[in-house]
Amino acid sequence: VVSFVPLFFLTGMEGRMLVPLGIAFIVALAASTVVALTVTPVLCSYLLGKDKKKEERESSDSYVARKMKQWYGAALAFVLGHKKIVLGSTIGLFVVALACFFTLGRSFLPPFNEGSFTINISSLPGISLEESDKMGHRAEELLLSIPEIQTVARKTGRAELDEHALGVNVSEIEAPFELKDRSRSEMVAEVREKLGTIVGANIEIGQPISHRIDAMLSGTKANIAIKLFGDDLNRMFTLGNEIKGAIQDIPGIADLNVEQQIERPQLIISPKREMLAKFGISLPEFSEFVNVCLAGETVSQVYEKGKSFDLTVRVRDDLRDEMEKIRNLMIDTSDGQKIPLNYIAEVRSAMGPNTISRENVKRKIVISTNVADRDLRSVVNDIQTRVDKDIKLPEGYHLEY
Template sequence: MVLHYFGMSVNTMSLGGLAIAIGSLVDDAIVDVENVWKHLRENRALPKEERLPVLEVVFNASREVRMPILNSTAIIIVSFIPLFYLSGMEGRMLIPLGVAFIVALAASTLVALTLTPVLCSYLLGGKKDGVARREAFVARWLKKHYERWLVWALDHKRPVVAATAVLFVAALGLFFTLGHSFLPKFNEGSFTINISSLPGISLDESDKIGRRAEEILMSVPEIQTVSRKTGRAELDEHALGVNVSEIEAPFELKDRSHEELLDDVRHRLSVISGANIEIGQPISHRIDAMLSGTQASIAIKLFGDDLNKMFDLGNQIKAAVSDVEGIADLNVEQQVERPELEIKPKREMLKLYGIPMADFNTFVRVNMAGETVSQVYDDGGSFNLVVRAAEHDRCDMERIRDLMVDTPDGRKVPLANVAEVTSTMGPNTINRENVKRKIVISANASGRDLRSVVNDIKRRVDAKVDLPDGYHVEYGGQFESEQSASRVLLLASLLSIVVIFLLLYMQFRNALESGVILLNLPLALIGGVFALVMTTGEVSIPAIIGFISLFGIATRNGMLLINRYNMLCADGDDSLRQSIVHGSLDRLNPILMTALCSALALVPLALRGSLPGNEIQSPMAKVILGGLLTSTFLNAFIIPIVYEWMNRKGVVRSKERSSKE
């Protein structure tokens, strides 16, 4: 309903948001049910005359965890807010994922706060025998060993904290060695191959090159069929000359990976000479075209005035970067000179005959290009009626010179009298960006992350290519969008962390305790970084979104622990150490169950990232999964240690005051 209200559809991204949220949907209910069950069990263990009514026990138990549940959900939602600051294509792709996740999480929280306590009173409190059930064997075994490990950690605080700090520093160092890319590599099940020969080539010759490429592709075992378009109509949204062929080649992976198949196709097509070849995929090609105007992930845009000079400089750039590790499909935009006729007005003679420049331009345009003056209907179809000079008067330079121009006083003068008609050579196409002429050197990255390849290209161009005055280079493509999106996410994430701290402060009214809960952020970062190091080795925009989401999810455990510690310390029945150990054991079950549910829901996305449609969700799932593992494990020891450090002075002072009294 919410997706429909916002004009969104159920697609791969919104379904991915629901898939990532599945594990978190039951977290709030788990915390509530486990706490109710614990209090009911404790209530049944009391003498019969001291037992409370079931409804009162359920109410007190649910109220105990109500605010941590509500605030933890709010924090997770806030952690997803940076996603909505993304603009452009990445925003349109990822925002539906965030909307689906947030709506599903908010609905699950509403159910946990309202329906779940009611169901607990009916389903968990209906036993009339009054016998207190024991905990499950696994829970008792875990608590037994966890208590021993926790006491050891509290007795050896410095080594435990030091080891955790070393892990964090190592993860931070590894993070800066990771590669960077805009989006993970897609597996779309089809190749889109562009073959560009020299402009001006005949359709027959271009067709021969296309047929040869088709024969080569059909020799690849994984490719069963191909389809080709050579050229596109002039009125097409993306018009192409007959020198350009676009081939679609669906494939089915068998014994080789996608990268191995792609390298094999590149190697086989490299035997075609006299043509630029770019290999991509249907969606990837269109993404590249939207981002840089080229069908490649890297676009080196050379700006200047003289196209011939620019073409020479473009080939110099190509030679300078050709041996960069990881570069593939390196091409310079095809430019050839074609014969053309230049008609240059003689302004003095036009003035002498009284012919305005506008009239002269109209004469040349109408006679050479023609002008539509009406339409003719024939057999149900309409055809433009175009007026222009006869074909035999336009195909010879001397005849063009003899075309008669009307003067205002009714005389006729040859075109040669008022203009210079010469044969020259000119470029086949002139592309502009921001009014400046440009030529594009395009490339793709293969076997290496995009940003590292671009950084090496920049260094090579700066060191080896000397650009004259008036010429400059700009870099475009996916990496440019990746840098822009990373900056936006960084600033928005800092704002989200501030908001998360304020929400924690509203819960605990203590800046130190709020800061202790935020320790989950570096603990989660450790696992997220190691997960990337052991899998893709690259930080992409979806992976960054995973880190941001993880920060919100990881704070839940800290809130549960701190809230329980404070309640036990407020009762005053136990010492600080006993309150910490008792509180940690009380919250062990819900913490492990929520982490396990979230992790199990993410495992299919993390392990099946190579399947079509899972490429974007998979990096997010890997980061969240790795971060959950480390934050859950380390949180169980670091939070108790820091809480005891933080409260030891207060306990000592209270003891001193009591001894004096």
């Protein structure tokens, strides 16, 4: 026990992860001590009594032998009586433990208190940074109104080159807390109730370590990820919402969300191959023209006050902010003439998905949920039963949990 005491003085994430290990070890050691002081002596005495009884039968019927026989007879009677009680109690407790074992829930990790929340707030893709910032600020105010939370820190969006890039429609909030007059589950319920008043936002409540473990296991930041695979994103989004509606009343479900998927307007520029050949423009030249004009191309760097900046060539914003202006962009032909882009390409408006997620080359959409006040396995079993009963997937679509 003494060798594990230092674990209880660890602070931060290390302490929160390792203190339960120390508690488990000490409890196991205490149970082992109880067995060593009760069951083991009884068994040893019983075996010793049997050996002595055999020796007495073989020895002469001396005074000492008679006294020893009387003493061991009394001890043996006591031990046998004690043995029946101990064995009966042990067998009874084993049966009770076995019955409890089959009724216990199962989870990958037991729930523990990390002393901090990691809260994800996501709105529809396409929202402006200003509106997303207002939504995040409102969430901060609601969290700070809870007595156990004294401070919060928020990130809205992540850079495109970040390992886990996020749009400006997603905010991540870290909220350390100290429990006072109520349990953690009661405080979490109040957090969910208050954040649920934010209109147009999906809320996911986790903890720093378990949040990242969930992300490593399933690719999402929730306890349970239901991955729907298929081909048609619009149909997948509809099926995802059907699954959400079917399972939302299952006890223990919390923070139920469908991956945000909306169609956004976009321009499609398709080359007319016959016209390209007529004007002597190759496909690589056509592609380079579109990329340079609309996306821009870095051709050099300029230095100003000790800092370097990319020098990018592209068409002025006021010449590419409308579809008709893009159609009239002038491209060079093989003989040095200039012709409008719409001579050699079809420029049309269309709708397309904001994001396309894939896993093992298959398109997917995720229905995610956390678990509150229940074990993970039983909730997943209930979800699978409900989905199998109420949801009929088209051919070519399948689910993974």
